[in-house]
Amino acid sequence: MEWREKRKEPPFYPPVNGGRDMHELYIAQSILSSVKKSLPENVATEAVTQVRVEVGQLDAVVSESLLFLFNAIKSESGMPAAELLVETIPVRCRCGACGHEFTLDLPVFLCPVCGSGDTVILQGRGIRLTGISANVDEDTEHGHTDHS
Ligand SMILES: [Zn+2]
Numbered sequence: 304m305e306w307r308e309k310r311k312e313p314p315f316y317p318p319v320n321g322g323r324d325m326h327e328l329y330i331a332q333s334i335l336s337s338v339k340k341s342l343p344e345n346v347a348t349e350a351v352t353q354v355r356v357e358v359g360q361l362d363a364v365v366s367e368s369l370l371f372l373f374n375a376i377k378s379e380s381g382m383p384a385a386e387l388l389v390e391t392i393p394v395r396c397r398c399g400a401c402g403h404e405f406t407l408d409l410p411v412f413l414c415p416v417c418g419s420g421d422t423v424i425l426q427g428r429g430i431r432l433t434g435i436s437a438n439v440d441e442d443t444e445h446g447h448t449d450h451s
Contacts, residue, residue: 327365330430331372334387335380337432346437348381355388355434359427360407363391369430384438394427 338354354373358366366389373387394407398414399421405414412422 327368328372328376330365330369331376332380334373334430334432335377335382335385338382338385338435339380341432341435342437346439349384350437350439351382351385351435352438353386353388353434353436354382354432355390355436357390357392357429357431357433359429360391360394361424361428362430365430366391388434390433392427395425396422397425398422 334354334356338351339348342348342351358369370387370389373385377383377385377387395404396407396412396414397404398417398419400419401414401417403414403416404425405416407427412424413420414422
């Protein structure tokens with residue numbers, strides 16, 4: 304069974320309240336607890352096979368140790384079979400001078416149209432939960448897997 308998280312959750316990183324001790328272990332824990340909260344009642348945490356997150360290109364370094372830590376703590380979090388799938392999303396910017404929106408290949412934050420350095424990052428930062436997959440046995444005691 305494929306069950307997909309539909310809600311748009313706030314990103315795990317960077318922290319909204321700007322906490323300085325935010326690190327990869329906390330992000331991994333946040334993802335796992337968010338998955339737990341997101342699961343329907345008839346899906347056990349042990350059944351989760353895949354967890355998908357989006358990681359902004361600017362946080363690609365974070366995602367490496369995140370993978371390692373996720374695998375290190377997934378069993379104690381009740382999800383030994385869960386595989387973390389990280390999708391890197393490109394950096395999108397908007398120029399504050401002319402309003403042009405563009406995707407960055409290199410960390411040079413200049414608008415390609417007018418050359419202004421007054422750019423706002425629209426996308427490409429943060430880690431976001433985008434999907435969860437789980438194996439659901441149709442004949443479990445909890446039973447009612449009437450997904451359509
Ligand atoms: Zn511009």
